[in-house]
Amino acid sequence: EDQVTQSPEALRLQEGESSSLNCSYTVSGLRGLFWYRQDPGKGPEFLFTLYSAGEEKEKERLKATLTKKESFLHITAPKPEDSATYLCAAGGSQGNLIFGKGTKLSVKP
Amino acid sequence: EAGVVQSPRYKIIEKKQPVAFWCNPISGHNTLYWYRQNLGQGPELLIRYENEEAVDDSQLPKDRFSAERLKGVDSTLKIQPAELGDSAVYLCASGGSRRGDTGELFFGEGSRLTVL
Incomplete structure (x- = not known):
């Protein structure tokens, strides 16, 4: 069964304290690994797409990487405005998208 | 350009009542999805449309949920009757x-x- 697991469930950081979020996946015929950001009361907002192991994408303080079994979202010197829930999703062979439960990130000033 | 528009934003009903949600996708997008998200969980797919065809409705509880996408643009998701x-x-x-x-x-x- 296709599955996406994210860890940790919640992460509290001080402003400037770098860390990483993990997304492990078991998906047959992976057609992309996707990261989204979700603010309270809003729909998810697309961040990155990764298609093959070794691929990296960057956007401001965020960098996403992909291996054959997991993806990491690295946050460098985070700011309070980076506080949100980060969702990972794997594209299945049937064109479906399987989401993880998300990691709730809080960055304190 | 306008984003995806949904209404209503909030709805409170009593159990066994019907409810309907409306969605207007981004112009030119032929794929439309309905997801359900419970508190503290990731979104779970209910139904996926390619134009006006429902290509994946395997997770839609068909005894009480229904959806339609008229002319391949707007879509409506209905629940009847609603449960807690x-x-x-x-x-x-x-x-x-x-x-x-x-x-x-x-x-x-x-x-x-x-x-x-």
Whole structure:
């Protein structure tokens, strides 16, 4: 069964304290690994797409990487405005998208 | 350009009552999705449309849920009758038509349903 697991469930950081979020996946015929950001009361907002192991994408303080079994979202010197829930999703062979439960990130000033 | 528009934003109903949610996707997007998101969980797919065809409705509880997408544009999701466990946020998303873009979705702000 296709599955996406994210860890940790919640992460509290001080402003400037770098860390990483993990997304492990078991998906047959992976057609992309996707990261989204979700603010309270809003729909998810697309961040990155990764298609093959070794691929990296960057956007401001965020960098996403992909291996054959997991993806990491690295946050460098985070700011309070980076506080949100980060969702990972794997594209299945049937064109479906399987989401993880998300990691709730809080960055304190 | 306008994003995905959903209405209503909030709905409170009593159990056994019907409810309907409406979604207007981004212009030109031929793929439309309805997801349900429970508190502290990731979105779960209910139904996916390619134009006006429902290509994946395997997770839609068909005894009480129905959906339609008229002329391949707007879509409506209906629940009748609602149960307490249906309380959740119902998210609509749309995607472009290019192959390989299946994960780059644009979400609306969602419709939060509370069933009492």
